[in-house]
Amino acid sequence: MPRPHGLSKSRYTAGLQCHKQLWWRVHEPEAPELVPDAGTRRLFDTGLHVGEVARGYVPGGALIDLPHTDYEGKAAETQRAIEAGAPAIYEASFAAGQVFVAVDILVCEPPGWRVIEVKSTTSLKDQHLPDAAIQMYVARQTGLRVTGADVMVLNPACAFPDLSNLFTRHDVSADVEGLQGSIPGEVRSQLSMLAGRLPVVPVGPHCSKPYACPFIARCWPVLPRHHVSTLFRSRNRAQEFEALGYVTIHDLPGGLGLNVQAERQRRAVRAGRMIVEGDLGHALEPFQSPLAFLDFETVQFAIPIWDGCHPYDQIPAQFSCHRERPGGGLDHFEWAASKTWRSRCPARPPRSAPSSRGSSIRCRWCAITSTTRTSRAASA
Numbered sequence: 001m002p003r004p005h006g007l008s009k010s011r012y013t014a015g016l017q018c019h020k021q022l023w024w025r026v027h028e029p030e031a032p033e034l035v036p037d038a039g040t041r042r043l044f045d046t047g048l049h050v051g052e053v054a055r056g057y058v059p060g061g062a063l064i065d066l067p068h069t070d071y072e073g074k075a076a077e078t079q080r081a082i083e084a085g086a087p088a089i090y091e092a093s094f095a096a097g098q099v100f101v102a103v104d105i106l107v108c109e110p111p112g113w114r115v116i117e118v119k120s121t122t123s124l125k126d127q128h129l130p131d132a133a134i135q136m137y138v139a140r141q142t143g144l145r146v147t148g149a150d151v152m153v154l155n156p157a158c159a160f161p162d163l164s165n166l167f168t169r170h171d172v173s174a175d176v177e178g179l180q181g182s183i184p185g186e187v188r189s190q191l192s193m194l195a196g197r198l199p200v201v202p203v204g205p206h207c208s209k210p211y212a213c214p215f216i217a218r219c220w221p222v223l224p225r226h227h228v229s230t231l232f233r234s235r236n237r238a239q240e241f242e243a244l245g246y247v248t249i250h251d252l253p254g255g256l257g258l259n260v261q262a263e264r265q266r267r268a269v270r271a272g273r274m275i276v277e278g279d280l281g282h283a284l285e286p287f288q289s290p291l292a293f294l295d296f297e298t299v300q301f302a303i304p305i306w307d308g309c310h311p312y313d314q315i316p317a318q319f320s321c322h323r324e325r326p327g328g329g330l331d332h333f334e335w336a337a338s339k340t341w342r343s344r345c346p347a348r349p350p351r352s353a354p355s356s357r358g359s360s361i362r363c364r365w366c367a368i369t370s371t372t373r374t375s376r377a378a379s380a
């Protein structure tokens, strides 16, 4: 079985991006860089949740529901489901040649089977293809007749409450077939690399494409303050500037066609002071007291929960506003939508028993955990 130094779907795709990254992932699984932060955990949760919901759109399947590391058990149960004539299998698991894969959804399409890779994005991306390809490869290695592959993504045209068209399936069979020939060599190369010492891989554009590598702080040299890569919305031009011999913003001359903000930043760094544009006062003239200052936050749900909203629409869900008082001082106003989204959520779960720390719910539909605290002041 594949672990500890075997490959999985995620390891294989990490190795495609960079062998050094894969080596660290495998040999230092407890590395601090691999501990997911809150944002990454939220992305994981969203992906898991979308995967679970997607099963409902290919109904009637058998779920291989065994512990994550029970590779042999999962592969054996998958074989039993196939032999029992399951029309579809969720988390169908296969292992061959030190590679283990779990297929999000495997659908029986006589005379063969189709691999469906579910992605919590709204479009098909190039990096989805190796995911589907390695699954097809390993399943075939076990003797399964795999005749096609789809990538299933969220449909940006779907609007709540009609979620009947929540997903779109892209037939990627031809692309994935085209990748089959390169897989055995790459698998051998990754396995042999993992059996050796940390490989030498220079840094480069592959460190952030198709995914940001968690080990960038280990590999990349410490950059000087105001490095050209810190220019506002100009990161993709950093290599161009370095090639011209410019290391920091101090070095950059005018006339490089920077965006307005980056050009202001360049002038401010070189002058060593804040730049206030001369026309700012003129632009502010129409604003008469009492002024109100509005700050708002938005949320994005992979699966929409409000009428008319689509996957990943950016929805204002909280604001605070400070309005000037005629005699001085500010009035504060605020609003948060937490109660609204709880009440509108179609899969509203029961709230856990209140404790001294409040009560919390984790919604299986929108994958949000919210906590309610009741204090005397709030009650009043």
Ligand code: SF4
Residues within 6 Å of the ligand: 017, 018, 019, 020, 021, 201, 202, 203, 204, 206, 207, 208, 213, 214, 215, 216, 217, 219, 220
């Ligand atoms: S930072 Fe770049 S070179 Fe270093 S491990 Fe990550 S992808 Fe590889």
